[in-house]
Structures are given as structure tokens and as C-alpha cells.
Amino acid sequence: MIKKKICMLGAFAVGKTSLVRRFVDSIFSERYQTTVGVKIDKKSMEIDGRRIDLIIWDLNGEDEFQSVRTSYLRGSSGCIYVVDGTRSSTVETAGSLYGKTTAAIGRVPAVLVLNKQDLHQQWEVGDRLLAPVRQMADAVFYTSARTGQGVERAFSKLAVMMMENSGQ
Amino acid sequence: MAGGMDSNPEDSREAFGLLRQLLLKPEIEKLAEISRRLDDPEVRAAEVGQILAAALRRQAAVDDRLCLALRPLIEKTLYNSVRKNPRALVDIIFPVMGPALRKSVSAAIMGMIQSLNQMANHCLTIRGIKWRLEAWKSGKPFSAVVLAHTLLFRVEQVFLIHAESGLVLQHVAAEGVSGKDPDLVSGMFTAIQDFVKDALGSGSELIDTLRLGNQRSIWLEQGRYAILAAVIRGTPPMDLRHDIQDCLDRIEAVRGQALAAFDGDTAPFENLDAELRGLLQFQARPETGRRTWLLPAAIATLVTLAALALGLNRYQENRTWQRLLERLRSQPGIIVTRAAREDGRYLVEGLRDPLAPDPESIKSACRAAKLPVDWRWKAYWTMDRPFVLKRAELLLKPPPSVRLLLEGGILSARGYASHSWIVRARRLASVLPGLAGYNDGQVVDQDLVAFQKAVQRLESKAIYFVKGGIDLDPGQEPNLDDVASIVRTLQGFDFPDRPGLNIAVIGHTDVSGTEKFNLALSRLRAEKVVSLLAARGLEAGLFNPLGLGPAGTGSESQALWRSVTFGVR
Ligand SMILES: Nc1nc2c(ncn2[C@@H]2O[C@H](COP(=O)(O)OP(=O)(O)OP(=O)(O)O)[C@@H](O)[C@H]2O)c(=O)[nH]1
Numbered sequence: 001m002i003k004k005k006i007c008m009l010g011a012f013a014v015g016k017t018s019l020v021r022r023f024v025d026s027i028f029s030e031r032y033q034t035t036v037g038v039k040i041d042k043k044s045m046e047i048d049g050r051r052i053d054l055i056i057w058d059l060n061g062e063d064e065f066q067s068v069r070t071s072y073l074r075g076s077s078g079c080i081y082v083v084d085g086t087r088s089s090t091v092e093t094a095g096s097l098y099g100k101t102t103a104a105i106g107r108v109p110a111v112l113v114l115n116k117q118d119l120h121q122q123w124e125v126g127d128r129l130l131a132p133v134r135q136m137a138d139a140v141f142y143t144s145a146r147t148g149q150g151v152e153r154a155f156s157k158l159a160v161m162m163m164e165n166s167g168q
Numbered sequence: 169m170a171g172g173m174d175s176n177p178e179d180s181r182e183a184f185g186l187l188r189q190l191l192l193k194p195e196i197e198k199l200a201e202i203s204r205r206l207d208d209p210e211v212r213a214a215e216v217g218q219i220l221a222a223a224l225r226r227q228a229a230v231d232d233r234l235c236l237a238l239r240p241l242i243e244k245t246l247y248n249s250v251r252k253n254p255r256a257l258v259d260i261i262f263p264v265m266g267p268a269l270r271k272s273v274s275a276a277i278m279g280m281i282q283s284l285n286q287m288a289n290h291c292l293t294i295r296g297i298k299w300r301l302e303a304w305k306s307g308k309p310f311s312a313v314v315l316a317h318t319l320l321f322r323v324e325q326v327f328l329i330h331a332e333s334g335l336v337l338q339h340v341a342a343e344g345v346s347g348k349d350p351d352l353v354s355g356m357f358t359a360i361q362d363f364v365k366d367a368l369g370s371g372s373e374l375i376d377t378l379r380l381g382n383q384r385s386i387w388l389e390q391g392r393y394a395i396l397a398a399v400i401r402g403t404p405p406m407d408l409r410h411d412i413q414d415c416l417d418r419i420e421a422v423r424g425q426a427l428a429a430f431d432g433d434t435a436p437f438e439n440l441d442a443e444l445r446g447l448l449q450f451q452a453r454p455e456t457g458r459r460t461w462l463l464p465a466a467i468a469t470l471v472t473l474a475a476l477a478l479g480l481n482r483y484q485e486n487r488t489w490q491r492l493l494e495r496l497r498s499q500p501g502i503i504v505t506r507a508a509r510e511d512g513r514y515l516v517e518g519l520r521d522p523l524a525p526d527p528e529s530i531k532s533a534c535r536a537a538k539l540p541v542d543w544r545w546k547a548y549w550t551m552d553r554p555f556v557l558k559r560a561e562l563l564l565k566p567p568p569s570v571r572l573l574l575e576g577g578i579l580s581a582r583g584y585a586s587h588s589w590i591v592r593a594r595r596l597a598s599v600l601p602g603l604a605g606y607n608d609g610q611v612v613d614q615d616l617v618a619f620q621k622a623v624q625r626l627e628s629k630a631i632y633f634v635k636g637g638i639d640l641d642p643g644q645e646p647n648l649d650d651v652a653s654i655v656r657t658l659q660g661f662d663f664p665d666r667p668g669l670n671i672a673v674i675g676h677t678d679v680s681g682t683e684k685f686n687l688a689l690s691r692l693r694a695e696k697v698v699s700l701l702a703a704r705g706l707e708a709g710l711f712n713p714l715g716l717g718p719a720g721t722g723s724e725s726q727a728l729w730r731s732v733t734f735g736v737r
Pocket residue numbers: 010011012013014015016017018019029030031032033034035036059060061062115116117118119143144145146147
């Protein structure tokens with residue numbers, strides 16, 4: 001059986017936990033309960049007829065109170081960087097987290113998700129702002145943990161890239 | 169009378185006293201009585217005594233100030249009293265408490281047995297069935313059997329975790345144990361480990377124990393690439409820690425490369441199942457559960473029962489162990505040099521002939537398959553007859569036509585064999601240990617026999633010449649062809665231990681003519697045959713032409729006249 005550890009990274013309240021909940025349990029909640037430390041979830045999926053277990057480490061968001069512990073990143077085969085499309089500052093955080101992660105564990109397949117797509121009226125992040133972070137990611141998805149849009153695809157893409165990356 | 173009273177103060181004082189007497193006599197008497205009562209402690213005590221009970225009762229009904237006031241006094245009194253004479257308190261309390269105590273102890277035990285009973289009923293595990301069988305066979309109540317098997321500790325789950333990623337490589341759980349998804353649990357272990365490392369700095373010691381409530385703990389053992397985590401209920405012995413370490417060491421030794429290269433594929437670790445299951449140990453002793461003030465009494469009872477049960481277990485295990493040792497000791501080809509029990513495992517050290525049966529199979533054969541035994545064997549060659557013979561057979565590899573026998577230390581071979589086998593066997597037998605000698609006098613050398621037959625045929629051949637010349641008699645060509653083919657056959661034999669083939673080609677003449685002429689002629693005839701054979705593709709160097717001159721006049725000799733014959737050395 002194939003198992004891969006992946007990490008959810010991003011600024012606080014961008015919707016990391018919500019995306020995992022949507023992906024794993026197919027639910028969404030308006031309530032915001034910040035993650036302290038790390039929460040671990042698991043989801044099995046099939047890629048080309050082969051089963052792969054994703055062990056998802058949902059880390060706390062980066063803010064002035066707590067920063068991401070790089071030791072949690074160890075052994076990770078892939079990362080999902082989450083940006084809140086309604087807050088342009090979260091783009092920069094994603095970028096700095098990317099630097100931090102790559103320094104800690106080297107380059108691993110990375111997916112960038114621009115979350116809260118359902119709130120397009122309040123959308124703040126445009127192409128010019130995104131250009132630098134687009135570079136670092138192997139794939140970019142517009143998602144909404146609320147409607148489920150793009151969530152499955154973002155995780156699947158990462159799974160496929162990780163499998164290819166290790167020749168499995 | 170009034171004036172007299174006024175004029176005489178003495179009189180008036182007296183009169184006043186009198187009047188007072190007259191008017192207040194009962195009150196005065198009462199006062200005197202009261203003051204007497206107040207002054208006389210005896211009387212006062214008697215009186216307070218009369219009303220004390222009522223007073224206390226009343227005051228207690230109003231509020232608990234009295235209670236508060238009395239408490240330290242009573243406590244101190246009790247304390248002093250018990251210190252001075254504890255027996256008294258026991259005597260006082262026992263009639264009340266004794267029955268309750270006994271009842272409570274037995275209730276605790278019964279409750280426990282029942283819940284165990286229930287548990288065993290509940291999950292119809294193999295072990296449950298085994299216990300039922302055991303109860304049925306031994307005639308003991310089922311609950312007693314369950315009690316005997318209940319746990320001092322039990323390893324419920326074992327995780328082999330990839331240290332870096334926290335991914336589960338392999339997970340085993342004891343019967344009937346189900347928990348959260350192992351991947352999630354293992355992830356949390358790792359996260360905790362990471363957190364502590366971060367919080368205390370990287371040089372800090374790793375966590376080796378996590379506690380879950382007061383019943384369960386998790387023992388973690390960290391290796392180079394992997395973490396072995398055991399979820400344990402109860403209080404395990406330190407030996408278990410060593411077992412976990414050993415297990416991890418073994419795994420890392422054998423799977424180090426796969427661990428280092430791990431990239432999410434758990435397939436290389438799937439067959440570690442049995443190794444990990446070895447850690448799912450448990451040890452019998454009843455679980456006491458409730459913590460009451462009766463606990464000491466209950467524990468004492470249970471410990472006794474458990475000790476008996478444990479003793480029985482040990483006894484049986486020990487018997488199995490002794491049986492195994494006996495079998496091993498009587499096994500030819502195995503010499504036990506040390507047998508010991510260490511850290512809950514058994515160790516057997518010794519010498520083992522590679523041809524001796526596998527100790528594991530001996531173990532299963534004497535119903536000790538489940539005994540955890542580590543073997544440490546050094547190879548040796550035993551001189552036991554059957555082993556020497558078997559070893560000779562393996563080494564010499566005789567063809568089916570040869571039989572080996574061992575008599576009085578001498579190995580003898582009988583039958584038919586190729587020349588090369590005979591030569592090789594002779595060489596090998598000389599270095600085979602445990603032999604006094606090797607005798608192959610009764611082995612027929614098939615190649616040599618065939619060679620000799622060919623030699624005979626060649627030596628019976630003769631090539632005839634015309635009188636006085638070196639031309640062949642007419643019709644001698646096929647004869648010469650025959651000779652050539654026999655020589656080829658002889659060349660086909662390879663006897664590395666014999667000198668190379670050399671054929672004497674001997675020329676003869678009749679008796680007419682001079683001696684000198686005949687010698688020369690016979691020599692020329694021999695050379696002629698050699699050249700004719702060489703013309704048939706044979707190497708001239710094989711032949712050694714000789715001229716013998718005239719053959720004799722006997723009838724046998726006349727057959728040689730004007731001929732060339734052959735001889736093989
Ligand atoms: N409308 C909308 N709201 C979202 C979406 N995703 C998350 N939210 C809301 O955003 C808030 C924060 O979501 P979380 O998933 O807890 O964010 P997080 O990144 O895990 O935050 P931290 O754990 O504090 O770092 C919650 O109130 C969510 O309901 C989305 O796609 N659309």
C-alpha cells in the first residue's frame with residue numbers, strides 16, 4: 001500500500017482546516033475554530049486503479065502568535081499552500097511559507113489553492129499579485145471549501161504528482 | 169416604740185434584720201441555697217450533668233456552633249485514644265464493619281469475575297474458547313480460569329512508524345482490540361515527539377513514554393529510521409522495554425535499506441507482521457479496577473490468586489522448556505552448551521551440525537512452538553556414524569551404481585563408477601573428517617575396463633605385408649581402418665592420473681633372409697603403418713615404431729610373419 005504525508009500550509013483562517021474537512025468528511029462549517037499545533041487526518045483515494053492513503057497534516061496558520069513548526073514538515077511528500085482570495089496579504093504569507101518549507105525539507109510537489117472562490121465579489125488577489133507564487137507551485141486551483149469546488153481536484157493532482165515523483 | 173427605734177440605732181438595725189427575716193425568709197434561704205450550689209463543685213457537676221444532654225440537644229438544633237466547638241476536642245480525644253489503645257477502636261468498630269468488609273471484598277471479586285466472564289462471553293475470541301475448554305477439562309469454574317488469565321499488563325497495539333514522516337509501516341493489534349485509525353494515532357505520536365523536540369531544543373531526550381489516563385501508556389522506542397510504539401494497558405515489566413528495543417534493532421538491521429529509501433510504499437514491511445506480533449505480550453493477573461478503601465484487602469486476595477495462576481502458567485511453560493531441552497540434548501548433531509531464560513525469552517546456545525534437523529522443527533515437534541526461543545548456533549561436524557556417512561554421501565556424490573558403507577571407521581565404496589569419480593572420491597575421502605580410512609578396492613572402474621578392452625582389441629590386430637617388401641597385402645585396408653578407429657577410441661579416454669597414450673607399432677618379418685636385412689625391413693614396415701595411420705588423421709607422435717626382425721618358427725610366431733602388431737603401455 002502507498003501512504004503519503006502531506007501538509008496544509010498558509011496564513012491563519014485561509015480555510016486549511018475547512019478544505020480538509022470538505023475533502024475528508026464532505027462537510028463545511030461557517031464557524032471558525034483556529035487550529036493549534038497540528039491536526040492529522042487521513043483519506044484514501046484511487047489513482048490509476050492504485051490505492052493511496054493521504055495522511056494530511058493540517059498545521060496551524062502562520063500569524064503573529066504562532067508560526068509553523070518546521071519539524072512538522074519532516075517526511076512530507078507534498079504540500080498544499082492555501083491563499084484566501086479575499087485577503088491579499090495571505091499571498092505573501094504563502095510565499096514565505098514556501099521558502100521556509102523548501103529550506104527545511106527540500107523541493108516536494110506543491111499545489112497552490114486560491115480558496116473562498118465563492119466570495120468572488122470580495123476577491124482581492126489578481127494575476128499580478130499572484131505571479132510570483134504561481135512560479136513556486138506545480139499546479140494552481142481555485143477552490144471553495146464551502147461549495148466543494150476544486151477541492152477534490154487539488155488533492156488528486158497532488159497525489160498524482162507525488163506518485164510520479166517517486167516513480168510509483 | 170417608733171421613737172425608741174429612732175433613738176437607738178442598735179435597736180433599729182436589729183429590728184430591720186428581723187423585718188427582713190420576716191419578709192424575705194424564703195428568698196434568703198433560696199439565695200443561700202443557690203450560692204451553696206454554685207460554690208460546691210460536686211453539686212454543680214451533678215446539676216450540669218442533669219441538664220447537659222438537653223442543652224446540647226437544643227443547641228445543636230439551633231446551629232452548629234457547638235459542633236464546631238466540640239470537633240477539635242473530640243478529634244483529639246479519639247486520636248489520643250486510638251494511639252493509646254487501637255485495639256479498643258477495632259473492637260468497637262469490627263462488629264459493625266466486619267460483615268460489611270467481607271461482603272464488600274467478595275462483591276468486588278465477584279463483580280470483577282463477572283465482568284471478566286462477561287467480557288469473555290462477549291467477545292468470542294479464540295482465547296475465550298480456549299479458556300472455556302480449559303475450564304471444562306480441569307473442572308474449574310470458568311470464572312476461575314478467566315481470572316487466572318487476566319492481565320497484569322497487555323500490549324494492545326504495536327506500531328512500526330517511519331520516523332521522519334510519521335507514517336505507519338506496519339501495525340498489529342491484540343485480539344479484540346480496536347482503536348482509532350493507526351495512521352492517525354501514529355501521526356499524533358510523531359507530532360508530539362516533534363513538538364517536544366522543538367519545545368525543549370533539539371538536543372533534548374526523546375519521549376519514551378506517554379501516559380493515557382492511569383490505565384494505559386505508550387512506550388516509544390526511537391531507532392535510526394523507525395519508531396516502535398507499543399500501546400500498553402496496565403504495568404508492564406522493564407523487560408518489555410528491552411524486547412521492544414531488540415525488535416527495533418532487528419528490524420533496522422534487516423530492513424535498514426528499505427527504511428532509508430521509504431517513499432510511501434509499505435509493501436516491504438508487510439511481512440514484519442509476525443515480528444511485531446511477538447511484542448503483543450501480556451501477563452496474567454487480575455485487574456482490580458475500583459479504588460476503594462477496601463482496595464488493600466481486595467488486592468491481597470487477588471494477588472494470592474494471581475500468584476497461583478501465574479505459578480501454574482510458569483510451571484507449564486517451564487515444563488515445555490525442559491521438554492524442549494531434553495529433546496535437543498538427545499539429538500545427535502546438536503550440542504547444547506548453554507540454556508537460559510533471559511528477559512522473558514529463552515536462549516539456547518550450542519553447536520549444530522549443518523546436517524542436524526532444524527531446531528525450529530524440533531521445537532514444534534515437542535509442542536513448544538510458542539515458546540519464545542532465540543538460537544545461537546555455531547556450526548560443527550559431528551563424528552556420529554550416521555552423520556559421517558551422510559556427510560560422505562553429500563560430499564562424494566556417488567553415482568547410483570555405487571554404495572557407501574561405514575564399518576569400523578572405514579568408508580568403503582562398492583559398485584561401478586567412472587574413472588573420474590573414483591579419483592575425485594579418493595581425494596575427497598582423504599580430507600573427510602571422522603574417517604579412519606577409505607577403501608575403493610571394490611569399485612569397478614568402468615572407464616578403465618572399457619579402455620582395457622579396447623587395448624586388447626588393438627593388441628590382437630595385425631597388418632600383413634607382401635613377401636620381402638613394404639607394400640600391404642591386398643585387402644589389408646579395412647584392417648588398417650579398424651586399427652585407426654580403435655586408436656581413436658583409446659584417445660577418447662582421459663586418465664589424468666596415468667601417463668599419456670603411447671602405442672608401440674611393431675614390425676615383423678619371416679625367417680628367410682639375413683638378420684640385418686630383416687631388422688631393417690621390420691622397422692620399415694612399422695614406419696609404413698605409422699605413416700598410413702597418420703594419413704588417416706592420427707597424430708604420428710602417438711606411435712612408436714619398432715623393428716623386431718624375424719618372428720620365431722612356432723605356430724604362434726608364424727602368425728606374426730610379415731606383419732605389424734601393436735602394443736599399449
Ligand atoms: N465563504 C467561505 N468561507 C470559508 C471557506 N473556507 C473557509 N472558510 C471560513 O473561514 C474561516 C476559517 O477557516 P479555517 O478552515 O478554520 O481556517 P484555517 O486556515 O484552518 O485557520 P487556522 O487553523 O487558524 O490557521 C471559517 O470561518 C470558515 O468557515 C470558503 O471556501 N468559503
